[in-house]
Amino acid sequence: MTTDSYLGYSDRLHRLASDLSAKPWPVSRGEVQSALNGQAAEQLRVLVPRTVRRAEGAFFTGSHVRARFEELLEDATAFWDPACGAGDLLLAAAGKQDLGASMRDTLDLWGKTLRGGDLQPSFVRTARLRLFLLAAARHKERGDPIDVDVASGLELLKGIRVADAYSDLEKTRSYSGTLLLNPPFGSVQAPADCSWAGGSVSQAAVISLMSASKIGLGQQFVAILPDVLRSGSRYARWRSSIESIIDLRSVNLYGQFDDHTDVDVFLLAGRRRRQRHVREPSALWWPQRTSASTIEDIFKVSVGTVVDNRDPHAGPKLPFLIARDLGDLKEIQAPDRTRQFAGRTFKPPFVAIRRTSRPGLRSGGNARAAGTLVTGTQDIAVDNHIIVMKSQSGSVDECNQLIDVLSSPKTSAWLDNRIRCRHLTVGVVRSIPWSPKAARDEDSVAQELSVDY
Ligand SMILES: C[S@@+](CC[C@H](N)C(=O)[O-])C[C@H]1O[C@@H](n2cnc3c(N)ncnc32)[C@H](O)[C@@H]1O
Incomplete structure (x- = not known):
């Protein structure tokens, strides 16, 4: 299914970005801030039919969840979201990155440190444009001019591209950076070599485990995941598998993803460790026993x-x-x-x-x-x-x-x-x-x- 109807929104962002050097910053500021916050998710609902969004697993992280996600991110030299949508998690990461001497320098740097992939070209274009807008906003607030045109700026952000998460992850041996994730939540057939489940399983479980296993030792893994992975008995083996490679630092219940998406999510953060057997599930997954009997x-x-x-x-x-x-x-x-x-x-x-x-x-x-x-x-x-x-x-x-x-x-x-x-x-x-x-x-x-x- 196609999300081409979303290209209309990326055209609008392109015009906004192109006009920035001509307009005084106070005139553009409000529109840029909207583009960097909930607007991408709202436009997704307006422009892309629900059936397509569901089929593609396209639900963008809104400002509120993003703020909670951002609190969990620790400093790192590089960040990768293999299912990046319109780039909300990458924006959270880029907000923490240093600025270069000029906007061009910043985009050049982000092009090297930020990596994102998505199957949908319209989302990838939007993600790049929003990162361009973030860099512009931060430089404008610092009083810098915009020294790079939109086409060259987008070209610098070449780390954000159309890609399939599965094959990208498959090809990766050991990613040196933080892995960011809010994957599609729909169901897929468990891969033939899946050790923790068979039959139809949550795609979020498959991609998250695959992602966690592809980061280098000590690297951070931060993910927004459906609550069933945290609480469902069917996912007990998924939990042990994640824990066997990720040293969990936090499992934070969030609640309903947003007002339009009736699924509860949690945020998981931890660091990659050497694989080891897990005997007891971590106390972080849910509250521990509070009474002698149940x-x-x-x-x-x-x-x-x-x-x-x-x-x-x-x-x-x-x-x-x-x-x-x-x-x-x-x-x-x-x-x-x-x-x-x-x-x-x-x-x-x-x-x-x-x-x-x-x-x-x-x-x-x-x-x-x-x-x-x-x-x-x-x-x-x-x-x-x-x-x-x-x-x-x-x-x-x-x-x-x-x-x-x-x-x-x-x-x-x-x-x-x-x-x-x-x-x-x-x-x-x-x-x-x-x-x-x-x-x-x-x-x-x-x-x-x-x-x-
Ligand atoms: C739940 S959305 C989240 C997007 C973004 N990470 C965020 O937090 O806003 C999941 C994204 O995964 C993309 N997607 C689905 N299957 C994919 C695949 N096989 N490879 C890469 N991206 C995929 C969808 O197009 C969608 O943009």
Whole structure:
């Protein structure tokens, strides 16, 4: 798919850059600052259809994430973004680079120290133009004239070019500089020699691991990545692989990438080290255990077993529980809906929660993992969009305690740190700290407060 429609934006930047020497700086300053900040991402949404953006994995880093990214960057002599888009991460790096004696000198220097690649010619042209504009802005603020025309300036920035990240990385043995990354997030088939997963995987996982393995010892790696890599059980081996080559310095949760992109991201920073075996995941990936026991010590946690559109309607006719039945209810009886099902069923009492879940409170104000007690005497077939927690002792009291724990602010905060994807996993639910007393105390504090106010 093509992003040629984005060339219109790069033409506009070209005119802006060409006019700089003729116009007084205060007249151009505002427009240049917009071009260096959120405008490239905004124009991407205006000019390139969503289907194309998704297919190409094109989501540019906006000013806010970029500021957080910039804080992580340490001084280095060179920087490379192998999937550079309109150059936002390179702009973050260039903002830290020294200026030359003149603007031409600066561009000459940046041409040697900044490297970027992208499949889309329109993005590469935009990235070069924005770096030209950044150099111009910094020199103008210093009171320097613009001593280089746009064509020559862009020519100097030859390190930013149309390139495929995979083949560029493949060819690299040991990059001496900082690797910057906000890769495409879509899915790809895991490469044949992939040691950490098979089948369809996040492209961000493949490119990040490949990139991390191509930098020289001691070099910095800073990446913006989808939260599923940090929190998903499917990516546990990816995490060990990254840690085996990168000495992690920080794993910072960020939240939703931007107002238009419904995916939570985190920022990872570390330095390349000699490969070594990792026994335990770093404490940086998520908050560590805060209580002696977790939900799995008391409950058996499993996913509902019915895949409704796939499983045959055969076997005994049973009450059939689906996520919609749970609503915001604290307790329900076995549903009237029935279905024939020959697989594994669940005997009440048990607590059910929806698997789909996003960080923060639900729209009705309920906790993210608020649970419902399911009672009744008959075995129930449970849809696979539900997670079932069954007390090992069969106690209803424990189920009620679990409901308090699940709806407590402490559990919500813990979950929001632990997993920011749009679903909960059995592994994460099992590891929720089990502290029913603390949940009760929080509840009574909340009640006291509501009385006082
Ligand atoms: C999520 S965007 C991020 C762009 C930029 N790094 C940023 O932070 O704004 C990912 C970029 O990767 C590019 N891309 C996708 N597949 C690529 C590949 N195989 N090689 C190089 N770039 C690729 C897309 O065109 C897109 O510009």
